[in-house]
Amino acid sequence: MKINAKDRLIIALDVSSWEEARSLVKKLKGVVSFFKIGIILHLMTGIDFIKEIIASGNKVFLDLKYFDVEDTIREAVENVSKMGVTFLTLHGTGKIIKAAVEGRGKSGLKLLAVTVLTSLEAQDIKDLGFECSVEDLVLFRAKKAAAAGCDGVIASGREAELIREKIGNKLLVVSPGIRRKTDTVDDHKRPATPTNAILGGADYLVVGRPIIKDKDPRQAAADIIKEMEIAFQKREKDS
Numbered sequence: 001m002k003i004n005a006k007d008r009l010i011i012a013l014d015v016s017s018w019e020e021a022r023s024l025v026k027k028l029k030g031v032v033s034f035f036k037i038g039i040i041l042h043l044m045t046g047i048d049f050i051k052e053i054i055a056s057g058n059k060v061f062l063d064l065k066y067f068d069v070e071d072t073i074r075e076a077v078e079n080v081s082k083m084g085v086t087f088l089t090l091h092g093t094g095k096i097i098k099a100a101v102e103g104r105g106k107s108g109l110k111l112l113a114v115t116v117l118t119s120l121e122a123q124d125i126k127d128l129g130f131e132c133s134v135e136d137l138v139l140f141r142a143k144k145a146a147a148a149g150c151d152g153v154i155a156s157g158r159e160a161e162l163i164r165e166k167i168g169n170k171l172l173v174v175s176p177g178i179r180r181k182t183d184t185v186d187d188h189k190r191p192a193t194p195t196n197a198i199l200g201g202a203d204y205l206v207v208g209r210p211i212i213k214d215k216d217p218r219q220a221a222a223d224i225i226k227e228m229e230i231a232f233q234k235r236e237k238d239s
């Protein structure tokens with residue numbers, strides 16, 4: 001089945017007001033239809049903005065990175081599952097992820113477990129108390145997510161290939177920390193280009209600043225989609 005690159009780009013709406021977020025969605029109309037709402041925006045706009053985005057025919061990725069006791073997670077995820085949201089992120093032990101899977105029940109909500117943030121490098125995970133390589137931790141968490149029935153993982157495009165190689169195709173791989181060769185990397189320590197992430201096996205790319213801070217977000221998104229399209233075609237041809 002041919003992948004439509006346009007459906008695979010998710011814009012991180014990392015702005016602080018309803019007006020800015022609405023203006024970005026308007027500018028990107030017809031080019032992008034999948035938006036990530038995270039902790040910068042969500043508190044300012046709440047559930048009503050999520051409803052507005054969905055009602056106008058777009059998809060929502062709610063990136064609140066849930067991490068809590070199992071009963072809380074189960075109930076919180078059940079609430080999200082009634083809102084028409086497409087993706088939700090969480091951290092977790094196997095038990096936490098299983099509770100989330102129970103919470104979303106038979107709804108269409110897809111759960112994505114965070115592996116290792118793309119802003120972290122070896123010394124940061126040591127700082128968190130993990131004595132292993134970034135790749136080992138990514139793989140450990142991805143395996144755990146798959147075993148617990150999670151739908152996918154958030155992982156750097158750099159580790160997409162490793163996940164595909166060791167775990168296969170049962171997990172969606174959603175990759176943030178995407179930067180074209182010409183972009184500044186900002187706070188990412190493990191960024192990947194759209195091409196490399198897709199050739200490695202990523203299903204969806206999440207892009208914020210390179211698009212939302214561009215003077216022409218619509219053109220920037222279109223340029224990235226073009227690069228994605230070429231990479232998806234190459235991947236399909238080579239498979």
Ligand code: C5P
Pocket residue numbers: 012014038063116117118119154155156176177178186206207208209210
């Ligand atoms: O602006 P930028 O493209 O770096 O935005 C990336 C987005 O993805 C941000 O909203 C950030 O919170 C999120 N992110 C993530 N996991 C990572 C890296 C970034 O959820 N590993």
